[in-house]
Amino acid sequence: MDEFSLIQRYFTPLGLTKDRGVVEGIGDDCAVLDLPQGHQLVVSIDTLVQGTHFLSDAPAYDLAWRLLGASVSDLAAMGAEPRWLTLALTLPSVDEVWLSHFSEGLRAASLAYNVSLIGGDTTRGPLTLTAQVHGLVEAGRGLLRKGAKAGDIICVTGTLGDSRGGLETLLKSASDNEDVSYLRQRFYRPTPRVSTGRLIRGFASACIDLSDGLLGDIRHIAAASGVGVQIDSARLPISTPLKRYVGEEQARQWALSGGEDFELCFTLDQTHWEALQQQRPDWPVEITAIGQITSSNEVQVRFDDTWQASNVQGFNHFTE
Ligand code: ADP
Ligand code: MG
Numbered sequence: 001m002d003e004f005s006l007i008q009r010y011f012t013p014l015g016l017t018k019d020r021g022v023v024e025g026i027g028d029d030c031a032v033l034d035l036p037q038g039h040q041l042v043v044s045i046d047t048l049v050q051g052t053h054f055l056s057d058a059p060a061y062d063l064a065w066r067l068l069g070a071s072v073s074d075l076a077a078m079g080a081e082p083r084w085l086t087l088a089l090t091l092p093s094v095d096e097v098w099l100s101h102f103s104e105g106l107r108a109a110s111l112a113y114n115v116s117l118i119g120g121d122t123t124r125g126p127l128t129l130t131a132q133v134h135g136l137v138e139a140g141r142g143l144l145r146k147g148a149k150a151g152d153i154i155c156v157t158g159t160l161g162d163s164r165g166g167l168e169t170l171l172k173s174a175s176d177n178e179d180v181s182y183l184r185q186r187f188y189r190p191t192p193r194v195s196t197g198r199l200i201r202g203f204a205s206a207c208i209d210l211s212d213g214l215l216g217d218i219r220h221i222a223a224a225s226g227v228g229v230q231i232d233s234a235r236l237p238i239s240t241p242l243k244r245y246v247g248e249e250q251a252r253q254w255a256l257s258g259g260e261d262f263e264l265c266f267t268l269d270q271t272h273w274e275a276l277q278q279q280r281p282d283w284p285v286e287i288t289a290i291g292q293i294t295s296s297n298e299v300q301v302r303f304d305d306t307w308q309a310s311n312v313q314g315f316n317h318f319t320e
Helices: 003-010 060-077 096-113 163-171 176-190 193-200 214-225 240-244 248-257 272-276
Strands: 022-025 039-049 081-091 116-124 128-138 154-155 206-209 228-234 265-270 287-294 299-303 307-308
Touching: 003 096, 003 116, 022 154, 022 265, 039 060, 039 116, 060 081, 060 096, 060 176, 060 193, 060 206, 081 096, 081 193, 081 206, 116 228, 128 228, 154 272, 163 176, 163 228, 163 248, 193 265, 206 214, 214 228, 214 248, 214 299
Parallel strands: 081 116, 228 299
Antiparallel strands: 039 128, 081 128, 154 265, 154 287, 206 265, 228 287, 299 307
8 A cells, every 4th residue: 555545545534624724634735724813823743652652562543542642732731722633654564454543543532632634744664653733722822831920829630640550550461450441541541631721721820731740840830930849749639540559659659750641730829729719610620739839949849747859850852
């Protein structure tokens, strides 16, 4: 099968264009898109490399979800509404079973995450998957990493550490049970917090999505905002399956530094926090206050009664 029939068979059918402002989708040299007035385009790109981001036996269907989930999570962190997707695929060979599973996963994930495939690139080489997502935000209202102020409350969505737990069950080939399958689901199927990102646009002073671990990622808010951070480890939201699978202590470590949770971490002042709590019935997912912003430039974590300075930097591909 040649490159063009491959695109035609597995990707062209995913290009839903209705009501999405797609003037030209897959098939021409470029996609052409209409932008609604008063909005800004928000763009992010993510790559998954076999051996670095996923194991060689990772199911293609799940990889599509994982790829899109990570990219759409960046849009969520900006408070943007997902719209369009471009996909760069590097494949070692044409494996039609793999392609049909990947394409099925991509169809389901792009429906779930509300992005429409509008183009891409297909090349031969070591298995590498790249998704670029495009979203819209009302002009000037995007959430940024800068803007956190001393005294602001730090919040996170959902529960932390589950994805690291899911990876562990795969590395250990743990036999399946309810907890193990919950954790694997959390690993393969991130749930980008798009509606929460939209909800907190009027409240949050800064926001980031958690891809490299809380302690590493919160450092980016601290650096961009010129502030410090205090996190109370006892307040970290941890799921019951994770606690049951690895115990309280390890779960807390993974909540602090396990990567790929794709939850949101944001800051807001006390008044806005109270206002946000008033809206709790409308929260798409639980939000937990875990600490506060300080005027130092340190990241500190409280364990029982002691505060420890953290120098965790988060995952970095080029750290020796
Ligand atoms: P060009 O050579 O002009 O860059 P290509 O031959 O690479 O164009 O692609 C032809 C069309 O198919 C383009 O519209 C491109 O966006 C689309 N396309 C290529 N690969 C993919 C893919 N993996 N998923 C979706 N669309 C793709
Ligand atoms: Mg061309």
